[in-house]
Amino acid sequence: MRWPVPGSLRLRFLLAVSLWVLLGIGAIWFSAVRIFSHHVEQSYHEELEVHVRELGGLTEIAPDGRIVLSRPLSDPRYAEPLSGFYWQVTAEGRAPLRSASMTRGRLDESIAHSPEILHRLNSGPTGPAITYGYTRKGPAGEDIHFVISTDQSELDRLINSFTRDLTAWLAALAALLLATGFAIISFGLRPLDRLARAFARLRHGETEELEGRYPAEIAPLAADLNAYIRQNEAMIARARVQAGNLAHCLRTPLAIITDEAERLAQHDDSRAAGAVLLDQAGAMEQQIEYQLARARSGAGRKPSGRGVVLPDVVLPILRAMERLHPGKRFTLVSGSDQRAVLPLDPVDYTEVLSILLDNAGKWARSEVTISIDQPHAGGCTVAIADDGPGIPEAQIPQAFAVGTRFDPEVAGSGLGLAIARDLCDAMGAELTLANGAGGLVARLHYPSTSGE
Ligand SMILES: Nc1ncnc2c1ncn2[C@@H]1O[C@H](COP(=O)(O)OP(=O)(O)OP(=O)(O)O)[C@@H](O)[C@H]1O
Ligand SMILES: [Mg+2]
Incomplete structure (x- = not known):
């Protein structure tokens, strides 16, 4: 592949293709990250809602008045200490019940203040967290608050890992597209390179016209150029022959004039005029010889192929x-x-x-x-x-x-x-x-x- 030089068609195409690929890949990257984040967030939130509902369903008040779960939550991450997944059940006048994962801190129960499930972002035991909560009435008519909280960093980690993978893939795709784009440009410009080489051969006298077959866009140009070259050659050859002919035709009359001038120069009364005529006829003869020699040097000759x-x-x-x-x-x-x-x-x-x-x-x-x-x-x-x-x-x-x-x-x-x-x-x-x-x-x- 030839390297593009400033001001070349190749460079223009390369810049256009690079811009096109970078814009296209950039737009795909941006939209994919946006759509993925949106869907991940949505399914994450749905999952948390399911978890808080499950928590409510499993919670019971024991005969001794303690809050207990009939069985652990199905997601094992709530049992792992400081895993980022926490739950908490509180009721007035009863000891609160918290997930095994919450070895420190407590959850803010203010989000759980209505029977409807609500959520917001606040700070949890291990950093910013998405918190879901709702209330239900207990056996004595007291409010039981159910709160589930998951670290925001969990969601961020999912989105970041997707973005990293996507970036690597799209970068590889961009490189592939650029490489194929460059190859296509080279392929598309090949006839122009051939034309340039044919032209160089013509200029160096290796060929007599532009040789080769060219695509429809360039073929008329090559044909016109060949016609022009032939016409030009014919014109030059004709002009040389005419110059030669003219010089030749003048030779005989000039010889007669010289002869006359010599006779004039021999008589006393016309000696001066004869000398001037002889002098001028000599100058004319020189010019004629010169023109004949010039015409001979290239008349009608085709340039030889070898140089x-x-x-x-x-x-x-x-x-x-x-x-x-x-x-x-x-x-x-x-x-x-x-x-x-x-x-x-x-x-x-x-x-x-x-x-x-x-x-x-x-x-x-x-x-x-x-x-x-x-x-x-x-x-x-x-x-x-x-x-x-x-x-x-x-x-x-x-x-x-x-x-x-x-x-x-x-x-x-x-x-x-x-x-x-x-x-x-x-x-x-x-x-x-x-x-x-x-x-x-x-x-x-x-x-x-x-x-x-
Ligand atoms: N090598 C040289 N040494 C000395 N004088 C030279 C040399 N070459 C040319 N000249 C001088 O320059 C003049 C012009 O040279 P030119 O070749 O044009 O004409 P020419 O040799 O006299 O004639 P022609 O080449 O047409 O037969 C010569 O007459 C000569 O006086
Ligand atoms: Mg000479």
């Missing part, structure tokens, strides 16, 4: 660079044996690495080093260092502009770094240049990776 696997992707480029720049040594230094998988398009990534390695190969004296700073949570950096002249610090920002070339001696169109920066922006990677100990160091940093 970029480092350092595997580097090795074939190094072989190619060694052939392209004979006499220069290309060395790969890896920070660890671990492989990194970057969720990026391998073709775009390879193109950026090729541009940077080609530059390093062009300007290095003898040595190019490519090092992979291996992935932790912080991402993955590939650094390409050469032992060439580097670029003056102040000119580094300019190097990324279309057509910038600082070194006219070396062949090139000045587009490489501009394209590399564009591709990096689109991939969410960061490209920086700096002068290192030997020459230029180009760093390609991708913020988050997954290790393999």
Whole structure:
């Protein structure tokens, strides 16, 4: 089970279920204790009434005038000393008769003042007690008072023991309900987890659309999203092809314009105009080459399923660079044996690495080093260092502009770094240049990776 994080649906459901269970169980506990107490008290009182009636029925006046019982009361607790169950029979002019349990004290007979059975709470020999009593006329017309008393603590003990048992049971029931509630929430939210995983796979380029079957509530969302992705892909591909086509169409007219401008530049009276035209045509050609290169780099291509696997992707480029720049040594230094998988398009990534390695190969004296700073949570950096002249610090920002070339001696169109920066922006990677100990160091940093 995944733990709920603040602001999540899971946490909302968990709080709602917990509140619901606690309220429900609390209400059951309260009502059960109330109903049970009421019934126990009622049956207790009925029992005491029966006992006082039994006492009256068993009481006799002996020939010698003593008060006696024809037999002991049926409840043995009245015979046990200080058991909490007491009785007493009194009559004016006669010695009182008390239960064997009452080894000390006496009962207040004022409750027994009418033939009707009355009861009240007063203090007995062993604490607060429920007392029942009534009177009956004796043989000489005197009042005989019958009193039965039971400690209130007996009743409390019954209710407390019930409440304790009930609390334990209901607590166990609440725990069970909460656990099943949490399980139900997890089960109910599983399709959303699947959707999130499918989305992550899509973002990492492992799939081309949201995969999986979803419940009726989410299925339309997934279908709409897939339709949107397809539409977007088609639109981007179309736009790239159109940009490529446009750039291509402009090439021939531009070649004719350049040709004309060269002829104009050869005549004395139109030399200046010819030079301006040639200059502008050159700038236009650069832009066209740049747009064509950009359009080529991603036109209509589907992202590959594997992502970029480092350092595997580097090795074939190094072989190619060694052939392209004979006499220069290309060395790969890896920070660890671990492989990194970057969720990026391998073709775009390879193109950026090729541009940077080609530059390093062009300007290095003898040595190019490519090092992979291996992935932790912080991402993955590939650094390409050469032992060439580097670029003056102040000119580094300019190097990324279309057509910038600082070194006219070396062949090139000045587009490489501009394209590399564009591709990096689109991939969410960061490209920086700096002068290192030997020459230029180009760093390609991708913020988050997954290790393999
Ligand atoms: N490793 C490097 N060492 C020294 N200067 C460099 C290095 N990389 C690039 N530069 C400078 O930055 C300029 C721009 O580089 P960029 O790759 O954009 O163009 P290019 O290499 O001249 O042409 P292209 O790559 O389009 O064939 C280069 O002309 C060069 O002056
Ligand atoms: Mg270059």
